[in-house]
Amino acid sequence: MMNMLTRFSLKQKAIAATIVLVLVLLSITLVSLVSFSSTQERLTKVTSQYQPKMLSAMQLTSHFYHSLSVLGNYLIEKDDYNMNLYREKVNDINSTLTELVNLTNLNPELDDSEQLLRIRQLVDKIITHNISMLELAQNNNKNMPAIGIASSKLEPIAINMNQIVNDLLLATAINEQQSILPLIEDLRYNWIMLVSEVRNYLAFRQLPTIDEIALFKTGVNQSFEALEIRRYEMDDDQLDLLDEFEANTAAYQAALVQAINIHAGNNWRADRQLMKQNITPTLKELTKELEVLVTKQQRRIHESNLALSKQISEAENTIRFSIQVALAIALLVIFLSFKNKRLLSDILIHKESERKLFHKAHHDTLTKLANRAFFDDRLFKMFLDQETRSKRRSKRENNLEINSYFFGLLYIDLDGFKAVNDNVGHDAGDFILIEVAKRMKNVVRNSDIVCRLGGDEFAVLLNDINHINSIEKISENLCKTISQPYHYKEQVLNVSASIGFSYSRHPQLPLHKKVKFRMEAIIKQADTAMYHAKENGKNQYAQFK
Known part of the structure; x- marks a missing residue:
């Protein structure tokens, strides 16, 4: 080996060393270029996918809770303004969800597709339940079954029975049956008060009213029994009216028992059951899914930032080493410096993008005020x-202005x-x-x-x-x-x-x-x-x- 080295002149050895050095520096340069390329790819993913996806998931959560707030206002006010605002929120929800899906499609290797499918199903489920809630708001009879019974059964019977009692009172007055008139007056009074208390209970759902209903219900029965004892004094028209009153009383009391049992129970309002059994659990599940999605993006951003920091550090060390090893390859060093400047420029753009996204998430787009x-x-x-x-x-001695x-x-x-x-x-x-x-x-x-x-x-x-x-x-x-x-x-x-x-x-x-x-x-x-x-x-x- 030593004999082979002696064959080469000093100039040839220098040339060989220079060639080896250039090859080493070329290898270092190629490694740096690969590192820069990987860094730029990570920066692109962070700014174009991870951060927008995290922000969209947070906005979707905000849109949903706002839509429920607007829906609640509509159920109270029932005005066009809140209905139009609710429709706008539904459109915001759909557009934000579409944006999430599009961002996921940009990077198919990430495991977000199945989660977004679950989120889509939960969104559709809640919107369907909200539509049912709006339908209930437009139909009190369906929303409150007891009110429906009152409208379809109790009120028609009550109107008919009022007419029967008035006809019976008129017939008795024509026949000049003074002994029966007070009994019919009592029957009419108790009947009017019974109907009034039933309406009061269905309107305000106060438990003491049930006792008043029972009281006047007993009064109606007692007044009717008193008239039954005097049937022998009545003519055929009066007896027919009395029998018709008895038949209607039985129908009215049967419907009344049904209405009170429903109205006094836990399921007296369909919209509350819908909110408790369907909307609230589904919204909790959706919120949990969105929190998982946001956490996942935050983890990816954190991992990307760590990798970026490591790659930037390695790139700087490589450039510093190249400058120290050989000033002769200045052109290559300039090239690496140029790449480094380009990387720093991308980082600044990345930070500016972060700042803009943060500002957008924390400020109102219309008034430019904080949100x-x-x-x-x-x-x-x-x-x-x-x-x-x-x-x-509190640690100071003169603590006069705490x-x-x-x-x-x-x-x-x-x-x-x-x-x-x-x-x-x-x-x-x-x-x-x-x-x-x-x-x-x-x-x-x-x-x-x-x-x-x-x-x-x-x-x-x-x-x-x-x-x-x-x-x-x-x-x-x-x-x-x-x-x-x-x-x-x-x-x-x-x-x-x-x-x-x-x-x-x-x-x-x-x-x-x-x-x-x-x-x-x-x-x-x-x-x-x-x-x-x-x-x-x-x-x-x-x-x-």
Whole structure:
């Protein structure tokens, strides 16, 4: 071997070493290129599949709960506005689910197809149940069987029997049978009261009313028995009327027993049974499936980020090694640096995409305000920040201002917005919402947060409040600003605001409990105060006492 090496000149050895070095560097370069290619592929999957799929699953959950809320409003109001809003939500659900399916089809190797098929079946099932709920809302007789019995049996019999009693009373008066007249009057009184109490029970479903029904039912029977004893004094027409009354009484009481048994039972409303037995369990199952889908995407994003970090680190080490080994292959180093810059550019694009997706998920598309998700997250953090400040101050010797810091929560509902929406149109309603959002942001401080919770409901989180007077001043300014006229297409529109507020140091807040319970409590306080403001005349604010 040594003899072979001595045959080559120094120049030849240098050339050979250079060739070997170039081959090694070429191998390193090829490995780097493969690594860059794999990194770009992972970035593409994260930005175009995993994150959009996770966001779509979260939006689908939000659409479903919102659709049920709108459906509940429709069952109460039974208006076109809520029905149209419900149809829009169903369209949102279908489009979001279609988007999920399309994203899954982009990457067939992932095991999401079967899960999406189950989600599709659950979605169709809930929508079918919702349609049944709407049908029940349009048909009280079907929704409440006892009402159906009353309409088809009890009321027709009651009307007929009223006529029978009146005819019997008239015939007795014509025959001048003064001894029988009081008995028929008693029968008519007891019958009228029985029918009235039956209607009262079917309308309000109050248990004491059943005792009143039994009382007047007994009165009818006793009055009839008293007339039966005097049959010998009656003519044929009176006897026929009395017999007809007896037959109708038996039919009425049989139908009454059936109606009361149904109305007093647990299944007296079909829509409640449908919600309890079908919609709620199916919705829980759907929510669980969507949570699993979101968790799966989060895991994939996490794994991809770890792999990306590792690949980026390896690529940087390779480039650094190549530069240290040979400046002679500068062209190759420049090429690798160019690839590295391209990779960093892709990462920046990836981060910007993440930022945009986060902003979209936490802000309202119409008003550009923070949405419910952002509101819940920020309220949670504000309670945690308040705890941290209190603990930090409690360690100081001069602890005079432990409770000086707190924050306020305003709950705002627009007065007259529904009238604008119904009478002028949804475009006008959107214009009002956008203008209200601008006016509110102009009133509050830069450190405060204005949120749109949904529909015409808003909330404002007020930071670093030292006195309740500050909250009252801001609430008063919001009322004045929002109630100013709105000029829309040569029309002048008017809405106002009812505002309820509470604050984080309110004595009725459960400060010893977890943040979750305090969040629920302060939201309930502000919401209650807002409804007090509405009840007191609207276009004003109220503090939760």
